[in-house]
């Protein structure tokens with residue numbers, strides 16, 4: 001076997017991990033869950049989840065990957081041969097690939113918007129017309145698939161060239177560009193009339209909503225998604241790290257930069273929403289319909305902002321998608337003994353093909369709901385609300401209970417430290433209990449409390465197969 005690939009520098013790893021973390025989650029998803037969760041209360045719940053659950057689990061994943069020096073499944077196998085813990089890795093590879101299948105679809109929409117702002121077609125839509133404009137595009141047949149495939153081809157292209165020459169190099173270019181763009185756009189946002197209201201919405205204390213479990217459910221789901229946890233991505237990236245790297249500082253840097261990026265994204269988006277009197281709780285369509293409405297009313301300035309805005313979102317999505325593909329590629333290279341090129345092309349093709357039903361499910365020919373969900377929403381819900389969290393929980397339990405504590409702490413460089421002791425207990429109790437509570441809550445809301453209760457779903461299921 002030839003030597004395993006490695007990052008050229010520690011900075012390369014950090015940039016790639018930040019690239020994985022910063023994505024659609026920080027802009028598209030963060031802004032709409034923040035809007036739906038009522039602003040400040042959500043932000044507090046989110047920051048608590050990030051530091052109490054996200055950071056400990058991130059450090060656990062990085063530790064597993066670096067120690068295992070293998071893909072998401074192989075790393076568990078190496079550290080605990082013959083044990084069931086590798087299910088954490090299996091869930092990771094599955095969820096990573098499933099998420100990429102629809103992530104590529106949404107990223108395709110983003111790239112379509114860049115193109116349409118550049119070509120002038122998006123800027124020329126009449127007031128109030130963006131709902132139809134967006135609906136018309138995603139409900140088409142050729143358009144959504146074309147942009148999805150194009151996006152996925154770029155992702156495959158980067159992964160094809162390997163850890164150093166593909167992934168590391170791409171992130172070295174993308175990350176500074178992203179930071180620059182988000183800061184400029186946020187500063188611009190802060191000069192707009194609605195900036196005060198936006199600041200109020202995001203930062204003025206209102207603790208009422210903190211009693212609302214749904215806000216916590218959204219917060220922890222967001223924390224997992226935005227930190228790329230539970231999907232094998234961080235395990236895989238960390239497995240290309242040499243032994244010397246200090247893991248806690250790397251994890252801290254990734255969490256801090258990811259959180260800052262989300263806050264800046266909020267500062268760029270909400271001033272626009274409030275300046276133009278739009279609804280911050282518009283949901284997933286916030287960046288695709290609500291914001292373009294604002295760009296439209298704002299004229300040429302809006303078109304220019306729109307170009308840079310969607311370009312920023314597109315690049316952020318690209319660096320995340322790269323890490324998602326690498327999860328499956330890394331697995332196939334070891335397990336099936338494929339070359340990187342073959343693994344990248346094959347895994348990329350399978351995941352893209354599996355994403356096509358998602359691309360066609362938003363008003364297109366495959367819109368027939370399955371158990372009440374569109375295909376895209378179904379895959380999104382299964383991964384987001386369940387497999388992700390379970391994968392993360394298994395990793396936390398493994399590092400907390402399943403693996404020798406002294407060895408774990410030696411591996412992270414936290415032996416004989418208070419932080420190390422606290423971290424282990426967070427992994428043993430706080431993270432699993434928190435995750436379990438939220439998953440149970442999601443389950444309850446979905447199957448028992450909602451109108452679409454279990455019995456309703458069963459009837460639908462039967463109807464579906466008849």
Ligand code: PHE
Nearest residue numbers: 021023024025226228233320
């Ligand atoms: N963290 C990415 C985002 O915020 C999504 C992602 C999840 C990427 C899992 C890789 C792995 O968009």
